Each structure stands twice: as structure tokens, then as C-alpha cells.
Amino acid sequence: MNEENLVKYYNKFNEDKRFNSRGGYVEYITTMKYIKEYLKEFDNPKILDIGAGTGAYCIPLSEDGYDVTAVELVKHNLRYIESRSDNVCAYQGNAIDLSRFSDNTFDLVLLFGPMYHLISDRDKIKALSEAKRVTRENGIIMVAYIMNEYAVLTHGFKENKIIDSINNNLVDDTFHITPKETDLYSYVRLEDINKYNDEVKLERIKIITPDGPTNYIRPIINKMDEVTFNKYIEYHLSICERLDILGASGHGLDILRKM
Numbered sequence: 001m002n003e004e005n006l007v008k009y010y011n012k013f014n015e016d017k018r019f020n021s022r023g024g025y026v027e028y029i030t031t032m033k034y035i036k037e038y039l040k041e042f043d044n045p046k047i048l049d050i051g052a053g054t055g056a057y058c059i060p061l062s063e064d065g066y067d068v069t070a071v072e073l074v075k076h077n078l079r080y081i082e083s084r085s086d087n088v089c090a091y092q093g094n095a096i097d098l099s100r101f102s103d104n105t106f107d108l109v110l111l112f113g114p115m116y117h118l119i120s121d122r123d124k125i126k127a128l129s130e131a132k133r134v135t136r137e138n139g140i141i142m143v144a145y146i147m148n149e150y151a152v153l154t155h156g157f158k159e160n161k162i163i164d165s166i167n168n169n170l171v172d173d174t175f176h177i178t179p180k181e182t183d184l185y186s187y188v189r190l191e192d193i194n195k196y197n198d199e200v201k202l203e204r205i206k207i208i209t210p211d212g213p214t215n216y217i218r219p220i221i222n223k224m225d226e227v228t229f230n231k232y233i234e235y236h237l238s239i240c241e242r243l244d245i246l247g248a249s250g251h252g253l254d255i256l257r258k259m
Contacts, residue, residue, distance in 0.1 A: 019056050023211070023218040026233065028056065030210040030240055031112075031144075031253060038140045038255070039066070039108060048106040048134060050095050050127075051113035055081040055088065058110075062087035069106070071098065095127040101134045109135045112144040119179050119186050121196070128200045132258055141202065141256045148177055148187040149248040150215065190247065193254055202256040208240045209249035 019028045039045050049058040052070035054077050062068040062085055071093040072078045081090045095114035109131045118124045131141050152175050156162035165171045172178050177187040197204060214221060239245050246252055
């Protein structure tokens with residue numbers, strides 16, 4: 001992961017604006033639905049949001065009365081969280097080194113943005129291992145990924161860059177994207193995610209897609225009337241656990257338990 005490039009990117013990227021769009025809203029309400037569902041398992045749960053960005057999840061969870069700690073690499077994002085909430089305990093830090101936290105501290109750990117940007121399998125496994133370490137026994141870890149086929153279909157074929165990507169060794173002969181260490185994003189398939197879980201010895205409860213086909217039809221969704229949009233949300237929530245939808249979706253959300 002190139003931290004310098006990542007910081008430059010997020011100093012300009014408006015994450016709040018992304019979630020305020022209808023496409024982002026689908027992802028947000030789906031993710032929050034599952035967060036709230038699993039929080040019900042715990043009395044007075046402690047939450048850790050690793051790679052919290054500008055606080056899209058940690059701030060509303062704290063406003064709902066939960067004990068929330070946030071870790072964020074980018075100072076600009078960290079200051080934004082601190083300016084918007086007095087309840088979130090926020091630290092600057094990196095997902096692959098959570099040494100400031102003791103073992104078995106949190107009931108629910110969110111590992112969303114970091115897995116988008118950690119390029120090597122080694123770093124992804126380290127981040128997942130650290131998340132597991134700070135999670136209590138029987139606690140929940142939620143991990144978000146960007147899915148490989150979505151990137152191939154949109155960036156590769158829709159934007160007509162697939163031949164250049166193959167010629168420049170950015171896509172291998174199985175059409176798996178092979179990012180360089182200097183790249184900002186990493187893309188995975190289900191078998192990659194399974195490999196990380198096996199390595200770290202985490203048990204999957206379920207894996208869902210928080211956005212499904214949303215990103216493919218974003219302009220249409222943005223033009224929907226409120227009744228139709230609400231019906232789309234209903235439809236999406238009815239299919240988001242289907243594995244046949246996951247592979248080509250924009251994102252995957254793996255819901256794991258520490259045993």
C-alpha cells in the first residue's frame with residue numbers, strides 16, 4: 001500500500017458525498033442493517049471501526065449510544081470525525097498495526113476501507129489477523145472488499161480498457177486484476193476472500209453484497225421516483241445474500257465470527 005498516494009487521494013475524495021447519493025445510500029443502509037442485526041447479540045457492545053474514513057458508520061453508531069472507537073490513517077479524515085462527534089474515541093493508525101489495543105477488547109470490529117487499499121495478500125492477512133486479535137471470543141468482524149468482476153466489466157470492458165490492461169499485465173490470463181504496490185485499489189474474488197479467512201482461521205456467518213447491481217444502473221436509480229426507489233431497496237435487500245449476485249457486484253461484505 002502506498003500511504004502517500006492514499007493520503008493525497010482521501011484529502012480530495014468526499015466520502016460523505018458518496019454515501020449521500022442514492023447508489024451510496026443503498027450500500028450504506030444495507031451495511032448498517034447488518035451491523036445493527038449483529039449488535040443485538042451483545043450487551044453494551046464495544047465497536048472498533050478500522051479505516052473509519054470521515055465517520056460514515058462510527059458517528060451514527062455513537063449517536064445511537066454505542067461505545068465506538070475509530071482508527072483512521074488520513075489526518076484530514078480524522079479531524080473531520082473529531083469535529084463532528086465528541087463521542088467517538090478516534091486515533092490515527094494503520095489497519096496492519098493495532099498494537100495500541102489489547103487482545104479481546106471489542107465485540108464488533110468493522111474492517112471496511114483498508115481491504116480496498118491493501119494490495120498484497122500478506123498485508124490483507126495481517127490486517128485480518130489484527131482485527132481478529134482485538135475481537136473478543138464469539139465477537140463479530142465485518143470485512144468489506146471490492147469485487148474483481150465489477151472492475152473488469154466496468155473499467156475493462158465498459159470503458160474499453162481491457163486490451164491495454166492485459167497488455168500491461170494489469171489483468172492476468174484468468175481476468176484477475178493484478179495491481180501493483182503503487183496502486184490505490186485491490187480487487188478480489190470469493191476464492192481470495194476464502195483463502196484469507198482460512199489463513200486467519202475465522203468462521204464465516206454469511207457473506208453479502210451491500211450494493212448488488214446498483215452501480216451498473218446508478219443513473220436509472222437516481223431518476224427513480226420515491227415509491228420505485230423504495231421498491232428497489234426492498235428488492236436489493238431480498239437478494240443481497242445470494243452468492244450468484246455477489247461475484248459481479250461492486251462490493252462484498254464478509255461477516256465473520258471469532259471462535
